[in-house]
Amino acid sequence: MDKQVGPGPLAGIRVLELGTLIAGPFCSRMLAEFGAEVIKVESPDGGDPLRQWRVLKDGTSLWWSVQARNKQSLTLNMKTEAGRQIARELALAADIIIENYRPGVLEKWGLGFEELRAINPALIMVRLSGYGQTGPMRDLPGFGAIGESMGGLRYVSGHPDRPPVRVGISIGDSVAALHGVIGAMMALRHRDVTGGRWNGKSGTGCVAGQGQMVDVALYESVFNLMESLVPEFDVAGVVRERTGGALPGIVPSNTYTTADGENIVIAGNGDAIFHRLMLAIERADLAHDPALSRNDGRVPRTLEIDAAIQSWCSQKTIDCALEILRSADVPVGKIYSIRDMMQDPQFLARSMFEQHQFSDGEAVKLPAILPKMSETPGKTKWMGPRLGEHSEQILRSLNYSEEDIKRLRTEGVI
Structure with a gap:
C-alpha cells in the first residue's frame, strides 16, 4: 500500500x-x-x-x-x-x-x-x-x-x-x-x-x-x-584528459557496442568482478593472469582488455549480453533513452x-x-x-x- x-x-x-x-x-x-x-x-x-x-x-x-x-x-x-x-x-x-x-x-x-x-x-x-x-x-x-x-x-x-x-x-x-x-x-x-x-x-x-x-x-x-583532480595534479602533475566512454584509471569500465548496434556499459573494475567478467566472455587466460588481478596491473593493458570485451560484445545481441553478464554478477546496463525508461519494469516498479x-x-x-x-x-x-x-x-x-x-x-x- x-x-x-x-x-x-x-x-x-x-x-x-x-x-x-x-x-x-x-x-x-x-x-x-x-x-x-x-x-x-x-x-x-x-x-x-x-x-x-x-x-x-x-x-x-x-x-x-x-x-x-x-x-x-x-x-x-x-x-x-x-x-x-x-x-x-x-x-x-x-x-x-x-x-x-x-x-x-x-x-x-x-x-x-x-x-x-x-x-x-x-x-x-x-x-x-x-x-x-x-x-x-x-x-x-x-x-x-x-x-x-x-x-x-x-x-x-x-x-x-x-x-x-x-x-x-x-x-x-x-x-x-x-x-x-x-x-x-x-x-x-x-x-x-x-x-x-x-x-x-x-x-x-x-x-x-x-x-x-x-x-x-x-x-x-x-x-x-x-573527484581527485586537485591532488592528482598537485602531487603527481596529472591532468585528467578526455577518454570517451571509459573511466580513466579504473579498468575495465567503458561503453561497448553489441551485434545489434546497441550501446552497453560494463563496469568490471572491481578485482573479483574483473575475474567473473573475463570468465563470462570466455577469456580465462585474462581471468587467471596474475598481472591483471589488481587494478594497477590492468591500467597499462587497458586497450587489450577493452578490445577483448568489445570483440565478445560484437558477437552478442544486447539482450544476450545482458543476460550472460548479469548471470555472472557483473555490473552492466543498456544506455537508456526516455522511450526505454517509460516502459522499463524497474522504473515502473519504483513508480518513477x-x-x-x-x-x-x-x-x-x-x-x-x-x-x-x-x-x-x-x-x-x-x-x-x-x-x-x-x-x-x-x-x-x-x-x-x-x-x-x-x-x-x-x-x-x-
Missing part, C-alpha cells in the same frame, strides 16, 4: 523565489515538492523565460509543468518601488529567499542580504550565480554551460581526438541547485538550534535564530564533483512517473519526486501555475485591499 502523503517535511517553511530559468527555480522546486510554501516572483511582461523553452503546449513549455510545480506565481515589476516594497513585505515573513540575479542587482533594489537581514534576522538567503558573490569575475554573466567549462566537467567530457562535448541537459545549473538545497537545509538546522524563526518582535525570550547567506557559484558546484492532467483534460506524465522518503515523501499538488495565478491571493494575505490590487494592476506593478 502506498504511503499516505501528509503536508511534507518542509510544511510551514516559507520560500520567496526571485529567480528565472534553471538554477534558482530548480532549487525552490525541490523545497516545494516536500511541502514548503513557495512564492515565485515573475515579471508581468511574460514571466520566467523558461515558460517558452523547448517543447510547448498551448504556448507554454512542458518543462514548466515540472520546474514550477507546487509554486504560487506572483507577478511583480521589480523595477518599480511599489513592486520592491511588496517583495520586502514578503521577505519579512520568509524563512528562505532563493535568488539567481547577477550579483549586485538585489543590492541596487534595496533587497540585498544585509538590508533584508536587518528586518528579518533569521532570514536565509540562497544566492546562485555564475561566479559567486565575491572575486574578480563576480559581475560577469555566467550560465550553466560556462560553469561546466570553468569547473572542469567539459574538459574531461568527450573523446580525446575531438573537442569537448556537453552533457545533453543543463547539468551545471542543476548541480548548483542541489548545492543550494543542501545549503538551505543546513542553514535551517543552524537557525533552529540558535533560536528559530523571527517573529517580528524584540525583547527577552524573542531572540531570533541566526540566519545566513548561502553563496553558490555554478562553476564551484561543478568543481565540487571533480506520475499521472496528471492539464486544464483541458489531456493526460500528462511527470517525473516522480525524489528522493523517496519512507515517512514524509514529496507530493505534486499542482503543476506549474499560470502567470500571476496567485497574485491577488498573495496580496490579500499582505492586507492589500481590492482597490489597492486594482491600482497596482493599472500602474503595471503586478
Whole structure:
C-alpha cells in the first residue's frame, strides 16, 4: 500500500523565489515538492523565460509543468518601488529567499542580504550565480554551460581526438541547485538550534535564530564533483584528459557496442568482478593472469582488455549480453533513452512517473519526486501555475485591499 502523503517535511517553511530559468527555480522546486510554501516572483511582461523553452503546449513549455510545480506565481515589476516594497513585505515573513540575479542587482533594489537581514534576522538567503558573490569575475554573466567549462566537467567530457562535448541537459545549473538545497537545509538546522524563526518582535525570550547567506557559484558546484583532480595534479602533475566512454584509471569500465548496434556499459573494475567478467566472455587466460588481478596491473593493458570485451560484445545481441553478464554478477546496463525508461519494469516498479492532467483534460506524465522518503515523501499538488495565478491571493494575505490590487494592476506593478 502506498504511503499516505501528509503536508511534507518542509510544511510551514516559507520560500520567496526571485529567480528565472534553471538554477534558482530548480532549487525552490525541490523545497516545494516536500511541502514548503513557495512564492515565485515573475515579471508581468511574460514571466520566467523558461515558460517558452523547448517543447510547448498551448504556448507554454512542458518543462514548466515540472520546474514550477507546487509554486504560487506572483507577478511583480521589480523595477518599480511599489513592486520592491511588496517583495520586502514578503521577505519579512520568509524563512528562505532563493535568488539567481547577477550579483549586485538585489543590492541596487534595496533587497540585498544585509538590508533584508536587518528586518528579518533569521532570514536565509540562497544566492546562485555564475561566479559567486565575491572575486574578480563576480559581475560577469555566467550560465550553466560556462560553469561546466570553468569547473572542469567539459574538459574531461568527450573523446580525446575531438573537442569537448556537453552533457545533453543543463547539468551545471542543476548541480548548483542541489548545492543550494543542501545549503538551505543546513542553514535551517543552524537557525533552529540558535533560536528559530523571527517573529517580528524584540525583547527577552524573542531572540531570533541566526540566519545566513548561502553563496553558490555554478562553476564551484561543478568543481565540487571533480573527484581527485586537485591532488592528482598537485602531487603527481596529472591532468585528467578526455577518454570517451571509459573511466580513466579504473579498468575495465567503458561503453561497448553489441551485434545489434546497441550501446552497453560494463563496469568490471572491481578485482573479483574483473575475474567473473573475463570468465563470462570466455577469456580465462585474462581471468587467471596474475598481472591483471589488481587494478594497477590492468591500467597499462587497458586497450587489450577493452578490445577483448568489445570483440565478445560484437558477437552478442544486447539482450544476450545482458543476460550472460548479469548471470555472472557483473555490473552492466543498456544506455537508456526516455522511450526505454517509460516502459522499463524497474522504473515502473519504483513508480518513477506520475499521472496528471492539464486544464483541458489531456493526460500528462511527470517525473516522480525524489528522493523517496519512507515517512514524509514529496507530493505534486499542482503543476506549474499560470502567470500571476496567485497574485491577488498573495496580496490579500499582505492586507492589500481590492482597490489597492486594482491600482497596482493599472500602474503595471503586478
